[in-house]
Amino acid sequence: MVQLLTPEGVRVEHDDFEFTGTTEDLTGFLRDMVMARRFDTEATALQRHGELGLWPPVLGQEASQVGSARALLGHDVVFPTYREHAVAMCLGVPMSQILGLFRGCDAGEWEMLERFRNYQIIIGSQTLHATGYAMGLQYDGMVGNPDPADNAMVVAYHGDGASSQGDVNESYVFAASYNAPVVFFCQNNQYAISEPIALQSRIPLFQRAQGFGFPGIQVDGNDVLAVHATSEWAFNRARNGEGPAFIEAFTYRMGAHTTSDDPSKYRRDAETEEWRGRDPIARLTTYLRNEGAVDDAFLSALDAEAKDYGASIRASIATLTDKTMDEQFRTVYAEESVALEEQRREYADYLATFEENA
Template sequence: MVQLLTPDGTRVEHDEFRFDGTTEDLVGYLKDMILARRFDAEATALQRHGELGLWTPLIGQEAAQVGSAHALRPADVVFPSYREHAVAMVLGVPVTNMLSLFRGSNGGYWEKLDSFKNYQIVIGCQTLHATGYAMGLQLDGAVGNERDDDNAAVIVYHGDGAASQGDVNEAYVFAASYNAPVVFFCQNNQWAISEPIALQSRIPLYQRARGFGFPGVQVDGNDVLAVKAVTDWAMARARAGDGPAFIEAFTYRMGAHTTSDDPTKYRERADEEAWRGRDPIARLTTYLRGMGAIDDAWQDAVEAEAKEFGAAARAAIPTLEATTMERLFDTVYAEPTVALEAQRREYAEFAAALEEDA
């Protein structure tokens, strides 16, 4: 496993991967992780208050998301699953996009779709979308150019549970067959809802990549330095035309799978406590404090900013416009079809019948 910062905040070296960023970069990464955790907590509270229909907590996975997001360039494209809130925030996606989706307000259409595609609720489908998009980059001549700035690649996020899906394995096959410039970033948070990783795979997930014909690397997903270094490597080789790669970010879902889940029914408290000792925010804080890069004043200022950020997230809820079925029908296709119009009429008749019975 690639690790550059131990859980107790000690910097270590690795034979193949190194972090090339600055201390200033790390201070920025820490701030990103703190803000992402605050947003996550606010969204969870909003769901508990009935303002969101559901929420998918990211707590514990901040380093995997922030580190990988900072390895991306403007021309790269992200295909997320449904938990990549920190990736979205780093790339400038408004948090109202995520709130709207889980509130059911906007039909799921997002800003910044050129670089960050819609969340995918259906497990694993985004890997096929990402692989097809990556193949399109090849056809457009955006891969393997002599001038590196002319190149682009795709990163697709999925969980350990999704790695058991047929769609995901088909995406691996196509990516390898066409040498597509796509990086599969698997956040192995140890649990596919209530199923542990030991029931899904007899070998570490990153070793599966070899069977498909491309390299796989396991990285400490709670170490933002290591995640950034490994993702830099994978994205660079993809942009250069060297094909796909698989990253297994070995992390832990400190919270529930979703707000409808109760992890105390299937997880041991001792296991949770052990992983809390590997908290990605705590370890980077320890390291930066030891260097003198941050102090109490810095932390107080970031906490104040996080508080304001959380208040802004709460204040955004009343501004989210409720969608209607009519609007949803209007946005399925650019031009209406005969079948769609038949469905629209069928729904209108159904809704009218409900009103008569009320």
């Protein structure tokens, strides 16, 4: 497993990977993770107050998402699951629009869809979309160019549970066959809802990649330095035309799978406490403190900023508006199809039955 920062906040070396960023980059990563955690905390509370129908927490996985997101470049495209809140934040997606999906205001429409695609609720199907898009980048001549600024790649996020899905494994086959510029970023948070990873795979997930014909690597998913370093490696080789790669970010879902889940039914408190000692924010804070890069004043200011950000998230709920079903149908495709129009009429007729019985 690639690790560059221990849970105690000590920098260590690795034979094949190193973090080449600056201390300023790391303080930025710390801010990203703190803000992402605050957003997630507020969203969870909003669901408990009845403002959202459901919420999938990202608590504990901030380093996996921030470290990989900060390795993305201008033309790269993300195909997320339904939990990549920190990635969305790093890319500048308006986070209130993310809340709109879970409030039921729309089907998941937000600015920057060209870079950060729709959340995918169907487990694993985004990997097929990502692989197809990556193949398209090849045909568009956006891979392997002399000028790195002309190149692009795709990252498909998925969880350990999704790795057991047929769609995902088919994506691996196509990605390898066509040498597609796609990186499969697996956040192994140890549980597919209530099923532990030990029941899903007899070998570490990253070793599966070899069977499909592309490299796989396991990284400490709570170490933002290591995640960033391995992501840079995988993203660069994809942009350069060297094909797909698989990153297994070994992390832990500290909270519930979603707010409708009770993790106390299937995992021990001692296990959760053990992982709490590997917290990604705490270890980076310890390192930066020891380096003299942050102090109490910096952290107090960051805490105040996070509180203000939380207040803005709560206030944004009142600005969300519902889209009508007619609007939803109109935005499925760029051009209306006969089949979709038929579905729209069927839905209108269905609604009319309620009006008649009112």
